[in-house]
Amino acid sequence: MIRTAPPGVAHNARPYLYGGEESALTAALRAGQYNHSEVTEEFEQRVAAFLDVPDVVAVSSGTAALHVALLAAGVGPGHDVLVPSFTFCATVQAILATGARPRFIEVDPVTACTEPAQILAALTPATRAVVPVLYGGRAVDLTSARPALDERGVAVVEDAAQAFGSLQGERRVGATGVVTCFSFGPIKNLTCGLGGAVVPRTPLEADTCRRLRGLGIVESAAHRAEATTYTVGEFGMRVQMSPLNAAVGLVQLQHFTEAETRRRELWRAYAAALDGIDGLSLVNPDVDRTVPSMFSVRVLHGHRDRVFRALRDRGIGVGVHYPPNHTQPAFSEWHRSLPVIELLGREIMTLPFHQHLTPADADHAAQEVRRVLAGVSR
Structure with missing residues (x-):
């Protein structure tokens, strides 16, 4: 076997750390709050400020972000979700986790991203959402399709797992008026080790995402610490972002x-x-x-x-x-x-x-x- 390459090119992708992540992680470990804390909330606020959006909901992975966002958009059994087949399987698994059906659609051969015409041609009476995949980080502009999608009540939930920091026009992906899901996995543009986030459209949608990520519990963690009971208002999952991951992400965001x-x-x-x-x-x-x-x-x-x-x-x-x-x-x-x-x-x-x-x-x-x-x- 020939081995002529510099060591770095033996890896298709690798995490990149800037040097402050270890001390930030140690501080979060010593704080003793590993499920949810003010560190996670600070990460949400810093990402929201970076994107210039009102709110961000941090979760445990990009897959969890898609699952939570689709549920918050009302996707469930009996619905079709349009999704390009050319994506990581996690996108499809998140759709199936809602009980909906994936309806696979084509992409442009030059960009590997789906186009508005392909989405409009694939709509069915059962379509409830479309998940454009921002392949390689490239933004997908569905402006021309939005009137038809809005008229049919079809939500746009962007799979922007690879696109943190990219631009659509003059704004960052995530700030263009649709639900956007990021991944902060090991090899992403910004890593938390593991993690993800949803950019919701409205305060109500943000509240829904927070309840879905936190087992359907209505009250905040800070409120529960001072109370003798709490309220489980709806279905939910345990997919919060740990402060340990958020601490790493805060350092990454600085760089x-x-x-x-x-x-x-x-x-x-x-x-x-x-x-x-x-x-x-x-x-x-x-x-x-x-x-x-x-x-x-x-x-x-x-x-x-x-x-x-x-x-x-x-x-x-x-x-x-x-x-x-x-x-x-x-x-x-x-x-x-x-x-x-x-x-x-x-x-x-x-x-x-x-x-x-x-x-x-x-x-x-x-x-x-x-x-x-x-x-x-x-």
Whole structure:
């Protein structure tokens, strides 16, 4: 097995810490409140201020954020939820957790994101929500579809797991008037270790999300500490964000400008190094407006699997994000013919992308791609 790569490019993705996370985590541990505390609430307030939104509800994961947001939007048994098949399976599992049915839809082959026309064409009388997936961090603008969706009572719940910090127009994703769900998992633009958040539309929706994440209990944790009873008003789950995770996220948020800069620089370094390679096309994240979470390419002419194996053998940590969900056994009941996504599923490949990498590392990985593609083309 050939190992010519710098150590960093052996990893497709890695968490990046700035140095203050350990002391923040230690302080949260010593405080002794591990389920919910003022640290979690401070994280919510800081994220809301960063996004310029009234409120943010922190939860235990991006999957939990989607589940809570869909329930808060009234999604349940008997409903259809439109969702691109080209996403991580967690998006679909969150829909199923509500009792609703996923209705898989296509994406644009250049951006790997769904478009308004695709959503409008897939509406059914049972459609209650649409979950656009912001693939690679790219914002999805559904402005032209919103009048028709609003008329039908269809909620938009953004899966922005990969898009924290990205822009739609002049505003951050999350501040554009729809329910937005973020992930703060290990390899995201901002990590809490594990975590997620919902950006609600209204104070009522925020209250609903907080009850759903906290076992349906009406009163706040601070109120319960001073009372002899509490009220369980509705269904709920235990998916709060721990202060331990929030402490890590607060440090990460202080350094987010650095994350934006370095991730855009790395994406542009890859794009320059890969320019002009035959048999390869880039998935366009609109990097000027996006804080990219990955670097995705399409390997053309049926060569993806050979190129993937050859690069792994050379120590380049390539990945596949993602196999189409409508072809998965767990979701076979909702299979539809989606030729664009099926082709993407055969061609997509992600190159190593994380903040430990330098532009020189990106250039090395790109040159290995160039060599491997030249070999398989012969």
